[in-house]
Amino acid sequence: MEKRVITDSKRRRVLMAASAVLGSVLVLSACSGDGDGGSGADGSKKSQAQVDEAAAKDASKARIAILPKNGAANASINNAAKVTVSDGTLTQVTMTTAAGAAVKGTLAADGKSWKPDGQLERSTTYKIAATAKDSAGQEAHENSSFTTVSPANSFIGNFTPEDGSTVGVGMPVSINFNKAITDKKAVQSGITVTSSTGQEVVGHWFNAQRLDFRPDQYWTENSTVTLKLNLDGVQGANGVFGVQQKTVTFKIGRNQVSTVDAASKTMTVTQDGKTIKTIPISAGAPDNPTYNGRMVISEKFKETRMNGATVGFTDDDGKGEYDIKDVPHAMRLSTSGTFIHGNYWGSDGIFGSVNTSHGCVGLNDAKGAGDPNQPGAWFFDNSIVGDVVEVKNSKDTTIKPDNGLNGWNMDWAQWKAGSAV
The missing domain is CATH 2.60.40.3780 (Immunoglobulin-like)
Structure with missing residues (x-):
């Protein structure tokens, strides 16, 4: 019997051939799986397109x-x-x-x-x-x-008067923004103020954070004013947006205007054009005269403290030249500290005779609850926020329009020139 000798080279060729066959079997096995979509219930194969179609039938159309x-x-x-x-x-x-x-x-x-x-x-x-x-x-x-x-990327406007309030004919709509506004046109375009009487109402920017609205003449008595803030998403400055979307309405009451004559030391109170009372007053002394001009009552206090140090009237020791803890029936006329108020500490003889105050308008009054028939108490009870007090014949200058709610001291052309729209 002949012996066959398998050399190393032959052995390698045999192993390589076997590996090739085995590899083919493995490839066939891998390709014959579920990669083409799997088998149906009858054992038939599904394509990927058939799988996608089935999934689409099960998906919601909503x-x-x-x-x-x-x-x-x-x-x-x-x-x-x-x-x-x-x-x-x-x-x-x-x-x-x-x-x-x-x-x-x-x-x-x-x-x-x-x-x-x-x-x-x-x-x-x-x-x-x-x-x-x-x-x-x-x-x-x-x-x-x-x-x-965020608050850092938004702005709001604090406004007056309040929704549902009744105010005097001189009350402007005043909006103070908590951030400086650089795009005044965009912001003002998002705000409308209208009157039920159809009066033209125009906005005026006093600075980058204050925008007031008023008509040419005082509001018509017994009318309704509507403020609409449509500032949501309005860009007021770079990266700073409005968030307010609000409608506010307020009523205008009777037309009360009181005229203070600093020279004659009297005040004449009119309602709807008719004089209802004349009151003796004591205005600012010659060294501290009262501002001239039309001033709007912005706040009312039955009693308040007045300290001269808070408005620059101090003595050599730095203390206030006056400090009265219970000033009765005080109504604010300016941001800088001008009030019309009751006065119980002055003698009765000063009212109508001499000007003695540091710039306020004083009316004879009683301490504490007081007598409602006293001029100070009567005027307080018959006044509302928004009423106008006009001072004339004083030695001082006219009050600045932005010192309080006193834009009436600017003529209509000047007022309209401050509008951004």
């Missing part, structure tokens, strides 16, 4: 949209948050803060939209999860998260 978009920053706190759906109806919407506090909202009767019930908080992250169904009952889900505008 399309949910959430605003603000996911990841949004500096979102509005008013109307930005909203969930809507097309080709379906919303079945559940939840909105929470990042800390988990629930936010109440209302789903529309037709199930097509949802929105929160109230204003959102600034500098807060909110999460919204929504579920909807299509006509076949298939569900769709959507989630979103956004952050509202």
